[in-house]
Amino acid sequence: MEDIVCTFCGSVCDDGEFDVEKRRVKRFCRLGSSKFAEKERIKAPMVEGKEVSYEEAIDYAVEILVNAKHPLLYGWASTVNEAIRLGVILAEKLGGVYDQCASVCHAPGVLAVIEEGLPGGTLGSIKNRAEVVIFWGANPAEAHPRHGLRYSITAKGLLVKDRKQRKVIVVDVRPTKTAKMADIFVQIKPGYDYAILSALRAIISGNADVVPKEVGGVSKEKLIELAEIMKNAKYGAVLYGLGVSQSRGRDRNVENAIKLIQLLNRTTRWIIWPMRGHYNVVGAGEVPAWEVGYSYAIDFSRGYPRFSPAEFSAVEVLNRKDCDAALIVASDPVAHFPASAVKYLKEIPVIQIDPYPNMTTLVSKVVIPSAVYGIEAEGSTYRMDGIVLRVKKILETNYWTDEKILEEMLKRVEKLKG
Amino acid sequence: MLIIKPKKYFEVCVEAEITPDLALKKVEEVKKFKVFYGNKIVELGELFEISKEGEDKKIVLGGDFSRVKWVGTRMVDGEILVKGSIGTNCGAFMRGGRIIIEKDADDWLGTEMAGGEIIVKGNAKNLVGCAYYGDAVGMSAGKILIEGNAGNYVGDKMSGGEIIIKGNAGDFIGMEMRGGVIEIHGSCGFVGGDMRGGEIRIKGSFEVLPTFKKTEKGWVGDVNVKGEGVVKNF
Amino acid sequence: MLWIKNGVVVDPKNRINAEKMDLFVKDGKIVEESKVKKGDCKVIDASGKLVVAGGIDMHAHIAGGKINTGRVMRPEEMRVVRNIAGKFRATVGRVLLTAPAIGYEYAKMGYTMSFEAATPPITSPHTHEELDAIPIIDKGALPVFGNWHLVFKCIEEKNLEKLKSLIAWTIERSKGFGVKIVNPGGVEAWMYGGNVKGLDEQVPGFAVTPREIITWLMRANEELNLPHSIHLHCNNLGIPGNYQTTIESIKLANGLKNEKRQILHVTHVQFNSYAGNSWRDVASGAAEIAKIVNSMDNVTIDMGQAIFGHATAMTGDAPFQFTLHKLIGARWSNKDTEVETGAGIVPIGYLPSNPVHTLQWAIGLELGLLIESDKVVLTTDYPNGGPFTEYPYVMAMLMSKKMREGELKRVHQYVQKATTLPSIETEKTLYEVIHMTRSLPARVMGLDKKGHLGIGADADIAIYDLNPLTTDFSNEFDRVYKAFKVSEFTIKDGDVVAKKGELVKEVFGKTFWVDASKKVDVEAVIPDVKSYFDFYTVQFSNYGVDERWLKKSKRIEVI
Numbered sequence A: 001m002e003d004i005v006c007t008f009c010g011s012v013c014d015d016g017e018f019d020v021e022k023r024r025v026k027r028f029c030r031l032g033s034s035k036f037a038e039k040e041r042i043k044a045p046m047v048e049g050k051e052v053s054y055e056e057a058i059d060y061a062v063e064i065l066v067n068a069k070h071p072l073l074y075g076w077a078s079t080v081n082e083a084i085r086l087g088v089i090l091a092e093k094l095g096g097v098y099d100q101c102a103s104v105c106h107a108p109g110v111l112a113v114i115e116e117g118l119p120g121g122t123l124g125s126i127k128n129r130a131e132v133v134i135f136w137g138a139n140p141a142e143a144h145p146r147h148g149l150r151y152s153i154t155a156k157g158l159l160v161k162d163r164k165q166r167k168v169i170v171v172d173v174r175p176t177k178t179a180k181m182a183d184i185f186v187q188i189k190p191g192y193d194y195a196i197l198s199a200l201r202a203i204i205s206g207n208a209d210v211v212p213k214e215v216g217g218v219s220k221e222k223l224i225e226l227a228e229i230m231k232n233a234k235y236g237a238v239l240y241g242l243g244v245s246q247s248r249g250r251d252r253n254v255e256n257a258i259k260l261i262q263l264l265n266r267t268t269r270w271i272i273w274p275m276r277g278h279y280n281v282v283g284a285g286e287v288p289a290w291e292v293g294y295s296y297a298i299d300f301s302r303g304y305p306r307f308s309p310a311e312f313s314a315v316e317v318l319n320r321k322d323c324d325a326a327l328i329v330a331s332d333p334v335a336h337f338p339a340s341a342v343k344y345l346k347e348i349p350v351i352q353i354d355p356y357p358n359m360t361t362l363v364s365k366v367v368i369p370s371a372v373y374g375i376e377a378e379g380s381t382y383r384m385d386g387i388v389l390r391v392k393k394i395l396e397t398n399y400w401t402d403e404k405i406l407e408e409m410l411k412r413v414e415k416l417k418g
Numbered sequence B: 001m002l003i004i005k006p007k008k009y010f011e012v013c014v015e016a017e018i019t020p021d022l023a024l025k026k027v028e029e030v031k032k033f034k035v036f037y038g039n040k041i042v043e044l045g046e047l048f049e050i051s052k053e054g055e056d057k058k059i060v061l062g063g064d065f066s067r068v069k070w071v072g073t074r075m076v077d078g079e080i081l082v083k084g085s086i087g088t089n090c091g092a093f094m095r096g097g098r099i100i101i102e103k104d105a106d107d108w109l110g111t112e113m114a115g116g117e118i119i120v121k122g123n124a125k126n127l128v129g130c131a132y133y134g135d136a137v138g139m140s141a142g143k144i145l146i147e148g149n150a151g152n153y154v155g156d157k158m159s160g161g162e163i164i165i166k167g168n169a170g171d172f173i174g175m176e177m178r179g180g181v182i183e184i185h186g187s188c189g190f191v192g193g194d195m196r197g198g199e200i201r202i203k204g205s206f207e208v209l210p211t212f213k214k215t216e217k218g219w220v221g222d223v224n225v226k227g228e229g230v231v232k233n234f
Numbered sequence C: 001m002l003w004i005k006n007g008v009v010v011d012p013k014n015r016i017n018a019e020k021m022d023l024f025v026k027d028g029k030i031v032e033e034s035k036v037k038k039g040d041c042k043v044i045d046a047s048g049k050l051v052v053a054g055g056i057d058m059h060a061h062i063a064g065g066k067i068n069t070g071r072v073m074r075p076e077e078m079r080v081v082r083n084i085a086g087k088f089r090a091t092v093g094r095v096l097l098t099a100p101a102i103g104y105e106y107a108k109m110g111y112t113m114s115f116e117a118a119t120p121p122i123t124s125p126h127t128h129e130e131l132d133a134i135p136i137i138d139k140g141a142l143p144v145f146g147n148w149h150l151v152f153k154c155i156e157e158k159n160l161e162k163l164k165s166l167i168a169w170t171i172e173r174s175k176g177f178g179v180k181i182v183n184p185g186g187v188e189a190w191m192y193g194g195n196v197k198g199l200d201e202q203v204p205g206f207a208v209t210p211r212e213i214i215t216w217l218m219r220a221n222e223e224l225n226l227p228h229s230i231h232l233h234c235n236n237l238g239i240p241g242n243y244q245t246t247i248e249s250i251k252l253a254n255g256l257k258n259e260k261r262q263i264l265h266v267t268h269v270q271f272n273s274y275a276g277n278s279w280r281d282v283a284s285g286a287a288e289i290a291k292i293v294n295s296m297d298n299v300t301i302d303m304g305q306a307i308f309g310h311a312t313a314m315t316g317d318a319p320f321q322f323t324l325h326k327l328i329g330a331r332w333s334n335k336d337t338e339v340e341t342g343a344g345i346v347p348i349g350y351l352p353s354n355p356v357h358t359l360q361w362a363i364g365l366e367l368g369l370l371i372e373s374d375k376v377v378l379t380t381d382y383p384n385g386g387p388f389t390e391y392p393y394v395m396a397m398l399m400s401k402k403m404r405e406g407e408l409k410r411v412h413q414y415v416q417k418a419t420t421l422p423s424i425e426t427e428k429t430l431y432e433v434i435h436m437t438r439s440l441p442a443r444v445m446g447l448d449k450k451g452h453l454g455i456g457a458d459a460d461i462a463i464y465d466l467n468p469l470t471t472d473f474s475n476e477f478d479r480v481y482k483a484f485k486v487s488e489f490t491i492k493d494g495d496v497v498a499k500k501g502e503l504v505k506e507v508f509g510k511t512f513w514v515d516a517s518k519k520v521d522v523e524a525v526i527p528d529v530k531s532y533f534d535f536y537t538v539q540f541s542n543y544g545v546d547e548r549w550l551k552k553s554k555r556i557e558v559i
């Protein structure tokens, strides 16, 4: 099968070729290929370790959720929009909390968008137009292996034809693999992104005189050089990663970077975009935005949505012991959350929906296995730049899809809640 | 004076928009006051012991209120004395009166406060005197005194009033501040990014941003927004 | 089956003006009395009430990347709670609404169809996912063409057949409804920080001009004979002096004729009707625009009325959005979209105390009043001019000089000298206003089963607590406004969905799209399209929307 869509990282490559016999995929990177390889699956629905039918597991799960005072529904970045939509509606009906994986990675970017907006573009505008690409705290060579080839570094565009016509700059706290591919590498002191961005803004707006000799481990000369490159580019792109949004300053860093981009657009064209991680973490924010107005950390306890990252992000909810049950979909918080949050997760009934066993399976009272989107089921997903792609069904399966499981849950919840 | 104490351990957080106005009501009425216990709307009396001593416009919150949110929100006068710690959003949109917290305060203390006084004897967490997401102005008047330490993001977009922190503060203090005063007796991280006006005084150490000019008044900036805010040691 | 008894019907398409009559509904259609068994009918007593077709919003931004980014960017907009979760969905939103809120609010107001006015073809799957999430109303979406390199290429080659094939292919792939053009050439110029300033300025990097883009797309659209004409957002939007560009653009329709509808629809004209040279001496150019529109028989417009209060500017006109951001210093989102187009979003508001805002408010009304009712559709270009929920305000204002006089007193007096609004005596009739909100937009969009109550029409009906026979529209404007705010009954495909402003049933409407792929040789353009896919970031086969993905597809085949 041709033109299949990868469901690993936010690059969402859509040019894979799947060999059904060998169960191998051509053209994808090692991360993408591993996703398509055969792996251990959760065999059957389970309640407290005992195998049950899908219906029984769902009944049991719904019972827990309906009786909870404040259930947490978390995950969503590795499933399709159709399932996410049902998840949002389920959280609404249950009076619980909807939160998604972004809250532990790129959500600070959302807060920055609230402050300043998002002057961005699609990956195709970068591929075709960007003469200068700056990776700031992002290391696509490791995290998004084909990003450079398809969109940003060696990508062959219409107006910027190849690597020779494009300048690649990496700003990071250490020389990453991506830095090795760059024309310029700027090493900064950890925690000084904000200060450096402020300094760049000052230099570009004609206030270089205030800027001290060195900012965050970077000499003023280097900063001036960087500012000149940015000003002189006809079209440039800043692609930022977790190095910006999860280090000291978080949303403030992103906000400052956006202000830099705003400034640059007064004289030339620049865009900024986050290097989103999971294949549909964008959908996990877009879908709730149109359904209920916000993209993450949404509480429905009052019957209507409220947004408050400091209170309703999953980690905050768990740290404050502000939930009494949890539904985890396509995610592994036990492996990724801070110990304090995991500790509380272990104290409450957890329901898991996932194709694969993970650390969270071990603490789950109800485990519901699901089909793998992009291999066994189709659905919509958002690439990191918001472009929608349809992941495909290649192989048959007996597993239910997330969509079907959630639909059944929703039906039962609606019945019980009247 | 109204005395309110939790009856039990709360399985999830409680949202109770209690203001001193309640102290003027009869105990029976107070008991019927609606609060949110997770997704259930319940009566205050179901979760809390309520008693009354005298008629002054004052509420005493005894026991653990660290998971009770929105206490004192929009209050205009009177007093709330919290004997222990308090949950998030305490004193949000407050316009007058006083809140005294004997232990610690959670996030979003005194958000968009426009008058009155909040005293925290212990520590405060993040986002003291800030603006809620999407709003343009943080604290605009009144006073917040924190005797211990405060977390990150203090006085974001603050336009007036005073925040005094006797201990240390975290990072990113007085960002986009336009007016008012933040005084920190200990140390803190970055201060005053994109500050337009107001003053930040710090006794201990802090990190100045590269966009502030050194003058006799102290550091003046932020030049990126043609700001005239002052950051200085005292 | 429904029997709507004794209503006072206004149905301009069928020349019915305030006649007392009964309507019958069966299988979602309006049928003759003889087709129903009266005993089996659910009876709605409409005595003394106004019965009209469901309203049609032919230009709004209700789905897709723009409005959704707007929501994320403006949580303060989402704090207005409209409905608590229960039998129906929780809905929130001040002016920017969630998808369920959009459906509910239209329905409560007696509107039953709305068009998303601009979707880049590549993002059409997103637009359709959001449209599918909007309950009750029917919908459609207009893909944008005016800045797409492939369109430029066809025009540069002067190859009309290829352009026709491209349009047919794109509309089918994007499940779109027609040809939208946003600031032709200007958005491509923006990719390097510029804009185009006039119809004859060359688009940087291409041997085409805005004039050519508009004319070629117009000709292609006519040869394809699509239900809707080209739908133009003119160059120079939001710039003082732009009314001249608008007039020149309107003249481009000269000489072409279509039996059923206009050749050119110019949208949210309020934003393109400014005289003067700067924001200091800006004035209304509405009277000139009205003159030219009235003089032509193949052009229609929609108002783009500004409503005092909050709004969010969101258009495909990316350079304008940046100018706006610079002007008012507000948040700014931008989306350069492959080599197809761009877009931008900026929060705004209209204050009665601000001279420019008041001017905008007045210009919209001038257009609505000065242009013949058969050529001007009522819109706010939601959410650019404000909420669609204030259409009743605009309707009442058009019908009452007295209401306008009252409003003119409370606004900045700049309008007295900068516009003709204070001197306009015209009061549109109810018949005209119903036409401007129902039968006219239906005709403009080429929908013959919509916007009227004739036999065979879709049973999308609104009943208002307003008796046209006894109401004094000049003086009872307050009551008129309130009556149109919430319908007594809104009926969608024969189902009563809202009653007195309360939702009673949630249904999902259809998505209308046009398939003209049989009309031309689509293959003619495929090699060109494919060669461009080297520069796309998605595969050719993964581009677009399949019909089976739509919740309820309504394909309109053009043959």
Ligand code: SF4
Pocket (backbone or CB within 6 Å): A006, A007, A008, A009, A010, A011, A012, A013, A027, A028, A029, A030, A031, A032, A033, A144, A145, A146, A147
């Ligand atoms: S870069 Fe990402 S999307 Fe592309 S193949 Fe690798 S893992 Fe999959």
Ligand SMILES: [Zn+2]
Pocket (backbone or CB within 6 Å): C059, C060, C061, C117, C268, C315, C381, C384
């Ligand atoms: Zn529009």
